[in-house]
Amino acid sequence: MNRLLDKSLKPLAIYALIVLLLSIPAYYFIVDRIWVSELDKHQYVLRDKIESRLVKLNLPDSTVEQTINIWNKIEPGFVFTAHPTDQVIKDSVYTTMRFDDFLQDREQFRALSTSVRINNKHYRLLIETNMEEADETVTAISLAAIFFFLLLLGGFILLIRRTSAKIWQPFYITLDTLRKFKLNSDQEISFTPSDTQEFNELNDSLSKLLIRNVNVYKQQKEFTENVSHELQTPLAIVQSKLDLLFQHPTLTNDQYNIVESAHTALTRVSRINKNLLLLARIENHQFADHENIDLSILLHNMMEMLSEHLEQKQLTLENILQPDVKIEANSVLLEVLINNLLINAIRHNSIKGRISIELTEHRLRLTNTGSHTLAANKLFKRFSTTSTETPGSGLGLAIIKQICDLYQWKVSYSFINNLHIFTISFKDPITLPAPSS
Template identity: 30%
Template structure:
């Protein structure tokens, strides 16, 4: 969920909650105010009854009083239940359907030698109509206010958070290879201005560090090639000496092996640097089975030396877009790793389908954490190599938007390429 929608939705929910609570509260309060006003009028009318009572001299006067005042009922005291305070009662109104609510106040009086109960009534229908009208007006005003508030809040927030989204866009499109880094958009909001300044400083610092590391890796790899070549030539001259003993020759041979390892390490580091600097094109279309067959043919001498066999099963026309040379390095590193870590006479398998490519070999479980198997310079005990082969394979898989995973099942090491 976007930040703008996150705040707007919560503002809307809060406003709706307040509104839902306020409707019944407002209705109850307004109803009580009206009831209180009607009761006050009933008590006022009840206070005026003695004034009219003084003019009643006969039964005809009493009948005339009942006729003239429709809101007044005079009932013998023994035929009605007396209630001290005002109460609400539903009654039928002539000429209208259904019953209506009336507010009634009773008062005891004595006239013409008899006890009567005077009931003063007031219709609540006008009160209900007025309450409904007020509630309708309140609802209309609320929805107008809600729509206006949400709209204003959305557009104001959109404008206020615009510098943030511009900074986010700047970060998403930030490229270390660009020659210049533009400053994020200026804003009058102090917090965003400080954020943009910090982001710009961070971007400049990261790019400078990246360029320095890139230059150092390239220069170091190139510079190492010269002294390694000098060492190799010096050793070759030394081997031509006729006075060398057998032990000295063995030492020189060991030095040759170390130089070979240093050259491989140097080439691998330079190779990783080129990949990280995006110096390879990924616009080729190649057949994975054909690439695997080429790698198997090139490494057949290693398998022959250990009497190993390779079984390959692959679907036809399984192709991939990317860089064929890099993908070939990926398969080469995985197959060479399988050959080196399999015993003599082992059977190594390659399975290629539309969804995945699996290279598996038998062997003992790893003595290292499998989570770090693709990290650089990670090697197990008594393990040869410089620990960069699987790291390079993982990097190539990532550049091809593939996933390289490792698993150990039923005594076999399996590397899965999927994606």
């Protein structure tokens, strides 16, 4: 994933590169054209100078031949030749590549082949000037282009980092605010205002969206609580009517069993309702008060309360409880948590099975015998574990999870060697900041 600032740099860099690449041939043609036309002009000037100077010398014909010969030998780039005919031949201008004896390399020359008249005799004059080869020119221009491209790119990066970072600063602040926002934390969300209209609009829209979401979330929480609440009274009425029906003198055995079945189902509804209400209350932070609780003693007491249910299933209970394990929590929630864990261990156990409880300062672990592994990913979700074999409320583990989340404890499940293992890791006291001495 690319960062925003890098994204705005990329097209700029590509555009600069294209422009500079196109400039290479353009510069070459311009330089070449100027070069060639300057050379041509220069060579005509040379020709005129040579002609006028030779004419001014007023040399006899024989000396002219001699002078030309010497000239040809001394002056490089100039070749006089006797004119083949008396007629004037048109001048020719051209560029040529040939091997140069002196430089021992192939060189490019601009040449002017023209006619000179001395003592009424026509001579052919070839003027050649060594010029830069095309490839060397292109290379030099390209190097310059690359240099400037790098200069541009560096400039872009620097400028974008500087200016864009400043321009986008409010955006990053908004992003950070959003990242820290939690729907269920009850805190107001507020964005830092900026001097950019668009960012303020973005912040406004986000605020509206979030406020709407928070309201929907609150309504939903309240809805759950209200519904559960409102259900209690009709449930109480149904329960009381069933209790009265039990007292009916003409009730037959069959009718009693029907009422009893209805009653059992009603108990289940009541339990689900109660648990939903509990979940809603935990979510609504209605268990804010907490105290320092001796978990070792609490566990001990709760195990004792459940002992008759252990006997019923002929379960063996072993426990390794480190004494004096103190924990900061709401006493009701902690009791609910341990209750649910213990009852799960009893309910989902096999006859003559085992339960072991292990408590240390850092964690509580419950292990019980079982036949098959549970789907760990769905386990702690509401109503995901209800099965027809063991019809619970489907909320026991969801409540456990919710309570652990509240106190930032970690709850995990594993199934090893036909054992269900639930572990609750308390906040590690070592990670707490040490008091400054």
